[in-house]
Every structure is written in C-alpha cells, then in structure tokens.
Amino acid sequence: MLQIRLGHQRPAPAGDVLGRTVIGWRPGMTETDAWETGRGLWRLHPQRALARGEAQIIAPGQMVLAVAEITGITRHRDRYALEGRLLSGDARVGKLTTTPHPSRNPIAYL
16 A cells, blocks of 8 residues: 655645645545545655555544545656545545554655
C-alpha cells in the first residue's frame, strides 16, 4: 500500500495542473475530496507506487480519509499524480489506520 498523509488545508499553487484551488486536509471532507487532494502532486517513485496497487489517504492524526486502487501515474515535471479508482465506502475510512505512517515525509511505501 502507498500511504499519503495530508497536511492541513492551504491554497493550491497557482496554475495547479489538477485544477485544484486548495490542497490538504480539512475536517469534514468527503472521500472524493480526500482522493482529489491526496492523489497528487508528489515527489515519489512511480514504479514503487504502482507496485503497491492501493493508496490510502490519511489525515494528520492517522485517520483514513480515502482508499483507492492505483491504476496509473502521470508525470507533471518533477512530480507525479496518482490515477485510480476510489473505493467508496471502504471499511477502513473513518478509522485510525492499522499501519501508522512511519515517516516524517508525506509518502510511505508500506
């Protein structure tokens, strides 16, 4: 699993290629919101991410916000965005992750 820990919500960089106006976590966000903000843009190892097959988006407090199947990765200069299928209603959403994020970095390959 590829685990992505979001920081607190802030404005997206100008000209965000994913069309986002804000990025990061905010209380009450939906699974879709979490996936859209969490799927990119990251400095990551594309082959390692693809090999994981699944992405888990988590909040700063280790709460699972969304789970998605990774179907591809797109490159945007020196960063990458995940492509995939949101697994809406996954039983892990809304619970603390059973695999706590081991790194200070936002990306972990578990």
